[in-house]
Amino acid sequence: MVRHTIIYDTDPGIDDAMALLLALRSPEIAIAGVTTVFGNSNVEATTRNALNLLYLAGRPDIPVAKGAAQPMVLPLGQTGEFVHGDDAMGNIGWTHLLDPRLRPLDQPAAQFIVETVMANPGQITLVAVGPLTNLALALQLEPRIAQAVRNVVIMGGSVLAPGNVSPTAEANIHNDPHAAALVFGTGWDLTMVGLDVTTAVHMDEAFFDELRRSGHPFGRFIGQIIPCYQQFHRERYGYENGAVDTHDPSAIAYLIDPTLFEGQDWSVVVPVDGPAKGTTIADRRGHFLTTPKVRCLMKVDEARFLEMFKARLIA
Numbered sequence: 001m002v003r004h005t006i007i008y009d010t011d012p013g014i015d016d017a018m019a020l021l022l023a024l025r026s027p028e029i030a031i032a033g034v035t036t037v038f039g040n041s042n043v044e045a046t047t048r049n050a051l052n053l054l055y056l057a058g059r060p061d062i063p064v065a066k067g068a069a070q071p072m073v074l075p076l077g078q079t080g081e082f083v084h085g086d087d088a089m090g091n092i093g094w095t096h097l098l099d100p101r102l103r104p105l106d107q108p109a110a111q112f113i114v115e116t117v118m119a120n121p122g123q124i125t126l127v128a129v130g131p132l133t134n135l136a137l138a139l140q141l142e143p144r145i146a147q148a149v150r151n152v153v154i155m156g157g158s159v160l161a162p163g164n165v166s167p168t169a170e171a172n173i174h175n176d177p178h179a180a181a182l183v184f185g186t187g188w189d190l191t192m193v194g195l196d197v198t199t200a201v202h203m204d205e206a207f208f209d210e211l212r213r214s215g216h217p218f219g220r221f222i223g224q225i226i227p228c229y230q231q232f233h234r235e236r237y238g239y240e241n242g243a244v245d246t247h248d249p250s251a252i253a254y255l256i257d258p259t260l261f262e263g264q265d266w267s268v269v270v271p272v273d274g275p276a277k278g279t280t281i282a283d284r285r286g287h288f289l290t291t292p293k294v295r296c297l298m299k300v301d302e303a304r305f306l307e308m309f310k311a312r313l314i315a
């Protein structure tokens, strides 16, 4: 039944939490480990949130490896509490570990990625839904992971959709453009689940209400953390009816059912400075860039996606 064994690299984060819960409810997906990174908050908070989420979900057996506290080259910029709340989990008061015995591995995230991938050649899918720093550090530590990994799926970037932290850049790429440039230039099997599809799937208040009323603890938890994220989308984008973009769950949805999406293979480069910093520039003509091709998801079946998510979370 398991079709994908993944390392989930994440900065939880409200939508990171939703994606993790979706993965935990999906028999096609086995999680070999969770690696954490700065992004939606500092790495201390995102690691605490990862440990708490797995504990609440009844899966404290899944190892957590703490990762990068800052980008590879640039200083740490603004983290995402203005979107995800002071605790990066919708202001539910997660200032501490839910069980004081919870702790990450002694191994840092990049080393965990290298050891797990090299020990399981051709088996591991890296799913990264935060800044790409851990993946880039792992590549520096052991370049052979590029051949040993099965494939890489990232939530980040955009081909045509407007940026969400600059006119053209998406947050995860912009947060560490040097790491992204390395990841996009590596020539491994890479799929970009970017804003082109993640801003085309909207969950709204009626949807969250159904999750809450289902009585399933995962659905209730999402109902609890989501108001903060809804408020951000209302204030920043004028979204009505409590609608939000479905960023990180889209990367997991792609693994569960790739037929929900359509994509194209293009070379993608990432400028590391200037006004286009952190933009994923795709050569849609196929004439100008010779860098490795990346599968860029461009279309999504929103209705089927939402049905699948709901069925998984409340069944």
Ligand code: BDR
Binding pocket: 013, 014, 015, 016, 040, 080, 083, 129, 130, 155, 164, 170, 171, 172, 247, 248
């Ligand atoms: C991405 O940025 C983070 O805030 C979200 O968790 C998601 O991974 C969207 O741009």
Ligand code: CA
Binding pocket: 010, 011, 012, 013, 015, 016, 039, 040, 129, 130, 248
């Ligand atoms: Ca994220």
